[in-house]
Amino acid sequence: MADTPIIIDSEKCRGCKKCISACPFDALYMEGKLAVLKPEECRACNACVKACPFKAISANVKEEAKKESLSDFKGIWVFAEQHHGKVQEVAYELLSTGRRLAKDRGCELAAVVLGHNVTDSAAHLIAAGADKVYVVDQPELAEYEANVYTDALNQLIAKYKPEVILAGATAVGRAFFAKVAVRARTGLTADCTALSIDKESHLLHQTRPAFGGNIMATIMTPNHRPQMATVRPKVFKMTTPDPKRKGETLMEALKLVTAGTKIVKAERNAANVNIAEAEIIVAGGRGLKKAENLEQLKKLADLLGGVVGVSRACVDAGWISASHQVGQTGKTVCPKIYLAFGISGAIQHLEGMRGSDTIIAINNDPNASIFGIADLGIIGDLFEILPMLIEAVEAKRKN
Amino acid sequence: MVDMTGGVFFCFNGDTEFGGRPARGQERGKAMHIIVCIKQVPDTTNVRINPETNTLMREGVESIMNPFDEYALEEALKLKDAHGARVTVISMGPPQAEVILREAMARGADDGVLLTDRAFAGADTLATSYAISQAIKKVNAHPDLVFFGKQAIDGDTAQVGPGVSEFLNFPLVTYVKSVKISGGTFTVETQMDEGVDVIEGNMPAVMTVVKDASTPRFASLGGWMEAKKTAIPRWGAKDVGAVPDMCGLNGSPTKVVKIFAPPTKTGGTRMDGRDEPDAAVEAILKMLQDKGVA
Ligand SMILES: Cc1cc2nc3c(=O)[nH]c(=O)nc-3n(C[C@H](O)[C@H](O)[C@H](O)COP(=O)(O)OP(=O)(O)OC[C@H]3O[C@@H](n4cnc5c(N)ncnc54)[C@H](O)[C@@H]3O)c2cc1C
Ligand SMILES: Cc1cc2nc3c(=O)[nH]c(=O)nc-3n(C[C@H](O)[C@H](O)[C@H](O)COP(=O)(O)OP(=O)(O)OC[C@H]3O[C@@H](n4cnc5c(N)ncnc54)[C@H](O)[C@@H]3O)c2cc1C
Numbered sequence: 128m129a130d131t132p133i134i135i136d137s138e139k140c141r142g143c144k145k146c147i148s149a150c151p152f153d154a155l156y157m158e159g160k161l162a163v164l165k166p167e168e169c170r171a172c173n174a175c176v177k178a179c180p181f182k183a184i185s186a187n188v189k190e191e192a193k194k195e196s197l198s199d200f201k202g203i204w205v206f207a208e209q210h211h212g213k214v215q216e217v218a219y220e221l222l223s224t225g226r227r228l229a230k231d232r233g234c235e236l237a238a239v240v241l242g243h244n245v246t247d248s249a250a251h252l253i254a255a256g257a258d259k260v261y262v263v264d265q266p267e268l269a270e271y272e273a274n275v276y277t278d279a280l281n282q283l284i285a286k287y288k289p290e291v292i293l294a295g296a297t298a299v300g301r302a303f304f305a306k307v308a309v310r311a312r313t314g315l316t317a318d319c320t321a322l323s324i325d326k327e328s329h330l331l332h333q334t335r336p337a338f339g340g341n342i343m344a345t346i347m348t349p350n351h352r353p354q355m356a357t358v359r360p361k362v363f364k365m366t367t368p369d370p371k372r373k374g375e376t377l378m379e380a381l382k383l384v385t386a387g388t389k390i391v392k393a394e395r396n397a398a399n400v401n402i403a404e405a406e407i408i409v410a411g412g413r414g415l416k417k418a419e420n421l422e423q424l425k426k427l428a429d430l431l432g433g434v435v436g437v438s439r440a441c442v443d444a445g446w447i448s449a450s451h452q453v454g455q456t457g458k459t460v461c462p463k464i465y466l467a468f469g470i471s472g473a474i475q476h477l478e479g480m481r482g483s484d485t486i487i488a489i490n491n492d493p494n495a496s497i498f499g500i501a502d503l504g505i506i507g508d509l510f511e512i513l514p515m516l517i518e519a520v521e522a523k524r525k526n
Numbered sequence: 527m528v529d530m531t532g533g534v535f536f537c538f539n540g541d542t543e544f545g546g547r548p549a550r551g552q553e554r555g556k557a558m559h560i561i562v563c564i565k566q567v568p569d570t571t572n573v574r575i576n577p578e579t580n581t582l583m584r585e586g587v588e589s590i591m592n593p594f595d596e597y598a599l600e601e602a603l604k605l606k607d608a609h610g611a612r613v614t615v616i617s618m619g620p621p622q623a624e625v626i627l628r629e630a631m632a633r634g635a636d637d638g639v640l641l642t643d644r645a646f647a648g649a650d651t652l653a654t655s656y657a658i659s660q661a662i663k664k665v666n667a668h669p670d671l672v673f674f675g676k677q678a679i680d681g682d683t684a685q686v687g688p689g690v691s692e693f694l695n696f697p698l699v700t701y702v703k704s705v706k707i708s709g710g711t712f713t714v715e716t717q718m719d720e721g722v723d724v725i726e727g728n729m730p731a732v733m734t735v736v737k738d739a740s741t742p743r744f745a746s747l748g749g750w751m752e753a754k755k756t757a758i759p760r761w762g763a764k765d766v767g768a769v770p771d772m773c774g775l776n777g778s779p780t781k782v783v784k785i786f787a788p789p790t791k792t793g794g795t796r797m798d799g800r801d802e803p804d805a806a807v808e809a810i811l812k813m814l815q816d817k818g819v820a
Contacts, residue, residue, distance in 0.1 A: 151783050152783060167775075273688070273699075273700070274698065277692070298718045298719045301684050301685070301688075302684070302687075302701075305688035306688045306689070308652065308685075308689075309652060309689045313779050314779030315652075315780070316780055317685055337681060338573050338679070338680055338682065340788065341787075342785055342786070343786050343788050344786075345782070346780050346781065347781050348781070361817070361818050361819070388726065388731070389725065389726055390723050390725055392724035393718075394722050401738060432819070450738065458737065464817055487813060489806075493798075498796060502794035505799040506796070506797065506798045506799060506800060507803060507806055508803075511799075512799060512807060515804070516811070520811070
């Protein structure tokens with residue numbers, strides 16, 4: 128009994144059930160007129176302690192001691208990923224979300240930059256919402272290497288004890304944060320699409336898709352710090368930077384481990400993007416009629432910063448390599464935007480792209496199956512719509 | 527409470543010793559030892575949620591080897607073909623996960639281990655990485671390479687490979703699409719967000735493999751016959767010396783508090799753009815802007 132995270136005083140309990148609705152873990156139930164704890168479900172979040180109007184529920188002191196050390200952790204951090212000095216957009220998106228979370232939590236928002244010749248970025252990060260920027264500017268950090276980056280961030284965590292740390296769910300963020308979390312022996316929620324601070328427990332509520340986007344899960348890290356999450360790029364909007372914002376830049380000099388691997392060549396350009404990882408896919412099917420028309424798709428994809436995907440019909444016709452094929456025998460994709468031009472929506476195709484956040488389909492057959500899962504379905508001639516859309520996006524860019 | 531391993535139940539706590547046939551390369555002297563971690567997952571990600579209980583409905587869904595893990599296995603088998611190596615497959619899961627280990631052996635893996643124990647149930651990626659790294663240490667404290675799939679199609683976190691690299695204290699390379707080795711060093715191509723990197727390092731290392739790697743081979747009939755003969759030991763938490771506090775639900779800092787169906791795509795707005803293509807283009811543009819694109 129004494130080992131349960133919370134203690135219910137049966138003398139004081141009046142059976143009002145307020146604790147039951149307050150508990151986020153379903154860890155309480157009624158036995159007659161008495162609230163009873165399911166200890167194996169309880170996560171010691173203490174929501175019930177606060178909810179009980181009769182002071183019948185108290186936190187176990189032993190658990191409370193642990194809580195106290197948790198309260199040493201303060202502030203929200205955003206890992207500002209940069210490539211060759213250029214901070215990635217997702218860091219700015221996270222700072223705008225971070226501001227909202229910091230306000231709800233009543234705490235500070237900081238950015239962390241690891242790299243070489245990156246100190247200039249601090250001003251941008253402050254303008255984007257950071258109160259503080261921790262900068263580690265050393266040659267060993269010029270290129271991302273998992274072990275060196277993990278070492279650097281974990282040293283900062285140990286020194287400053289942030290309560291929450293966020294990173295973009297990029298190739299770098301997802302891999303290296305998983306190491307950081309293990310080293311810090313804390314939890315990490317992957318690829319989140321929504322974040323909020325719970326009003327009762329002050330914990331970070333992290334919502335993410337799983338099963339290829341077919342289900343959503345809300346996850347918390349109640350008893351470990353920092354609470355860590357990677358966040359999918361382009362989910363949150365950037366706010367306009369305010370160059371007048373004031374903030375503090377803290378330079379940190381660290382003694383770092385040596386790298387386990389080294390990059391000998393980096394061929395980075397948008398054209399190489401693996402469609403399975405892409406955020407925006409402009410896809411076409413047999414409705415394109417011939418290979419040359421794929422050029423139009425490519426043009427739109429380039430304008431939007433996306434890549435070209437196709438149905439198997441296009442691959443079978445020899446218009447494009449199989450690495451672009453979406454579907455059961457191609458790639459499974461879950462981009463933010465999937466634009467489908469002249470694709471009928473065969474089950475084998477849908478299987479590979481139904482996890483997309485937003486599906487826009489253009490097809491001249493009102494009965495095309497693709498319309499069944501499209502967020503926006505346009506009945507129309509792609510040869511009319513596509514050039515107009517390219518023009519409209521170009522015009523937008525010029526303004 | 528949601529079972530974090532995705533509804534699997536561990537109920538066998540065996541203590542069979544590590545078995546398996548010796549690899550061809552090994553008989554000739556010092557050969558490489560490659561470990562591949564494979565997960566059993568539902569055959570489709572198209573799972574439904576029971577609206578009353580908000581739990582996953584898995585009835586009637588077949589299980590398969592995680593598709594990314596097939597690519598990881600293929601990279602290991604290609605290295606075995608080229609240089610001679612012992613390839614060991616490890617899976618953590620319920621007793622029925624044994625079939626994917628057999629399948630991997632039928633394709634050419636030399637031996638396999640099943641980590642199965644109720645104590646592992648409900649593990650998040652920290653507890654999963656810990657359990658798997660303990661098993662790896664028991665199989666061989668000094669393997670040359672440890673392969674993972676890029677991610678599992680159910681949990682979708684892509685965190686277990688990096689997590690294991692941390693517990694083993696091995697260098698980590700993620701999103702690998704091809705591997706070459708020479709002496710004690712490796713050269714790999716990795717698929718990053720904006721292109722391909724070439725990375726070098728010394729073994730041992732942990733690598734996670736993407737689907738652009740070589741097409742996985744099929745199991746041969748002979749392979750299946752051979753695989754059936756090999757015993758697959760089942761190890762529990764005690765067998766791998768795992769501390770109970772770091773296993774399963776107890777060892778998992780993250781808690782899934784709720785699962786729910788995403789807003790269903792029953793077809794959203796439909797527009798006839800045949801007469802008014804301008805309005806249609808406008809609607810597309812607006813949607814793109816709302817999503818932060820264009
Ligand atoms: C085992 C198996 C595996 C398969 N795997 C895959 C896979 O991985 N991926 C995949 O895509 N397919 C796969 N297929 C094939 C799949 O069944 C379909 O045949 C294929 O997806 C059809 O491609 P499509 O939609 O481009 O062509 P179609 O079905 O021919 O559709 C073309 C569409 O274009 C529209 N259209 C024509 N002209 C215009 C115009 N001017 N403007 C607007 N719209 C127009 C038509 O209305 C039609 O809906 C698989 C099939 C099998 C049997
Ligand atoms: C809806 C839902 C959401 C979840 N969200 C999170 C979360 O945000 N954070 C978190 O920490 N946990 C989360 N979990 C728990 C997580 O799914 C489990 O910890 C699972 O055991 C491993 O994670 P994964 O499936 O994401 O594997 P991944 O990390 O995606 O797998 C990568 C590779 O690791 C290897 N591997 C993974 N599992 C095994 C295994 N059992 N045996 C052998 N090899 C394996 C395979 O090679 C695989 O390709 C979630 C679970 C559910 C059901």
